Amino acid sequence: MNNAMNTQPTKTDDGAETYPSRGLARIGIIVPVSNTNLEPDMMLLRPSGVSLHFARAGGYDLDQVPDGEQMRKFALATLDDTVEAINAANPDVVLYGCTSATLAHGPDFDKEFTQRITQKTGVPTVTAAGALVESINEIGATNIAFSSPYVESLNKEAIAFLAQCGINTVSNAYVGNDLGNYGQGALTPDEVFNLGIRADSDEADAVVLSCTDMRAVEIVDRLQDALGKPVVCSNSALMKSARKRIGI
Numbered sequence: 001m002n003n004a005m006n007t008q009p010t011k012t013d014d015g016a017e018t019y020p021s022r023g024l025a026r027i028g029i030i031v032p033v034s035n036t037n038l039e040p041d042m043m044l045l046r047p048s049g050v051s052l053h054f055a056r057a058g059g060y061d062l063d064q065v066p067d068g069e070q071m072r073k074f075a076l077a078t079l080d081d082t083v084e085a086i087n088a089a090n091p092d093v094v095l096y097g098c099t100s101a102t103l104a105h106g107p108d109f110d111k112e113f114t115q116r117i118t119q120k121t122g123v124p125t126v127t128a129a130g131a132l133v134e135s136i137n138e139i140g141a142t143n144i145a146f147s148s149p150y151v152e153s154l155n156k157e158a159i160a161f162l163a164q165c166g167i168n169t170v171s172n173a174y175v176g177n178d179l180g181n182y183g184q185g186a187l188t189p190d191e192v193f194n195l196g197i198r199a200d201s202d203e204a205d206a207v208v209l210s211c212t213d214m215r216a217v218e219i220v221d222r223l224q225d226a227l228g229k230p231v232v233c234s235n236s237a238l239m240k241s242a243r244k245r246i247g248i
Helices: 038-045 068-076 082-089 099-103 109-120 128-138 152-164 181-186 189-197 215-225 233-244
Strands: 027-034 050-057 093-096 125-127 142-147 168-174 206-209 232-233
Touching: 027 038, 027 082, 027 233, 038 050, 038 233, 050 082, 050 125, 068 099, 082 093, 093 109, 093 128, 093 233, 099 109, 099 125, 099 128, 099 152, 109 125, 109 128, 109 152, 125 128, 125 233, 128 152, 128 206, 128 232, 128 233, 142 152, 142 189, 152 168, 152 233, 168 189, 189 206, 189 215, 206 215, 215 232, 215 233, 232 233
Parallel strands: 027 050, 027 093, 093 125, 142 168, 142 206, 206 232
Antiparallel strands: none
């Protein structure tokens, strides 16, 4: 860790160790401007003693359906001001909180994009797409079931991205209609759960729920219990990758 202070845990009356809301590390998180679920999910997943610092980034048309073209446009939009704002908080790791933005470009772009932010901040950077791949590889899944709230064409681009990373999609589920920027975040946890159920197949080693604005964190345990196999989602994968890089 580059910038965080080390603090000792305090003890509760029963002797359990607890950490304050800050002091162990800082995580900087870049959030798409229309995303309303990434920040609450990160708060749910926040390790004790770690503070979260968010900056919102635009560059896509809020009135358009977020397809591959819009997401590629978002990724290519300048991040200079947003990264500068995040870097002012002296983070120990930076998370890029849009899975589809780099999925739509491919693995090579994703790696270059990550390196670009790291060069500007001097700290490790993880994209949501990269975190998904990292988590899938860590559980040893090579055949996955894939689901997301994306338009069908972007679903196919995401599957192609994973294939280039050595991850085979054996089944998938499309939400059924083209949701707008706010429609993705409006899906209820039950709707996300059902999407995961529809995506699954006997050939899948794990189920992947892709999108940082989809309320997947709340139903991961429930879906794992129902299917009897691992479930990976964008926001849990992001926090897992961040924890690894800050040593918590």
